[in-house]
Amino acid sequence: MTQANAIIVGASSHLSKEIATKLAQQKVSLVLFVQNPDDMKEFAEQLPIKVDVLPLDIENPAAIISQLEKVWLSMDGAHLVLVNTGLNGYHESLPWQLEQDIIDVNVSGFTAICNTTFRLMREQGYGQIAAINSIAGLRGGPSVAYHASKAYAQNYLEGLSMHAQRLKLPITITDIQLGLLDKAAMQQSKLWLPPLPKVADQIIKAMQKGKRKVYVTKRWRLVAWLTMGLPEFIYNTRHWKVKKKK
Template sequence: MIALLYLWAITGRRLGLLEEVKSQYPDNIVVSAFDVTTDNNQVQIQSLIEKLNGLDLLIYNAGYGDPSENLIPQTEEQTTLTNVNGFVQIVTYAFNYFVRQGHRHITLTSSLNALRGNSRTPAYSASKAYMSNYAEGLTIKAYKLKKDIAITDIKPGFIDTQMAKGNKKIWVAPVYKAARQIIKAVEKKKRVVYITGRWWLVTQIIRWLPFSIYKHIA
């Protein structure tokens, strides 16, 4: 068992799973079950900050993105509510908190799909691009405010979890390997990191691929 040296808060919609994690580290974890698409996110975060007696690192890892090849309205709306509305409510609250505090760190999980549009997941790729651009904007804002606030944008490829969807998955990373690279990036307060690192080269190719070619594969 890994010893936790700090007090952490974990959130999610399913209280039972949160309590299961807490049972392994009862003295180091605070749990709060809420849905970022429906609940008052800023009240929830403030409540957690009070329970933690402060905040040093916020990790926004909530995400949704089922394939929507037939452009299913419910899928598009749910994706946007989670990846844009919930994200911006929580991250803006944390950023302003850190501005008053003068320093600390926000980490978010965007995606390789943030680079360009995708016909199979239009809302997902657009919402992840929103997250990445927002992260860059906050980094610049912190610089201009002369505040030591780091913003880390995690861009994962396929990881061997139930969330990994798609018929043609390549370079699927084991959970332990992906987690190790993410932890290292957070500790170093990197601006952007690709998980795993080999995806960086692929994304550069995709970024500069002419639309006349890209439209056939996206």
């Protein structure tokens, strides 16, 4: 295996398409896992190299494991697996089904992908697992299961990295702590909404440097530090509301 190759799991979002485009321009050969491969046909066809697009059944861990094993064999291993899957949602009444769906994608599915990839890279003798995670995992928040699932992902990646070191394996684990792009977009905040190519560039650079953890964009590192350091009575903005006089 000489040419660099990569698998992107959850490749249908704007961000992952931007990353896939940039990797394809660098002649990295790609396999993209998405929910609806037909929707990706046009995108895949305009890339400068041939790209395979395969269906992803993330809610079924056994299916993901066998999908990854099969594709691994067919492409003779991979240098990089980028995990970009994620599900978020909020409802005031915290319906169980929403929590279950988030856990299925962000915890069970995520673990099946990372665990299987780690095993395959261990057999291969090298590789890099990178995951686009969220600074939402640093503290609890209104999308209760989402915040908790991102904390899980962060700890899982740290554990994998420690395990690779214990086994003296050249497997790099990169945790990409993404700032809140959607929130910034919703608030039309120019200050916090970075252009997608810049976000993709910073992610690719961090992966190529083999970083263990990175905040994207860089300014979110400051928010992360503040978030981690704040006592709950300040972090929880509900406390800021002035009580109405009776």
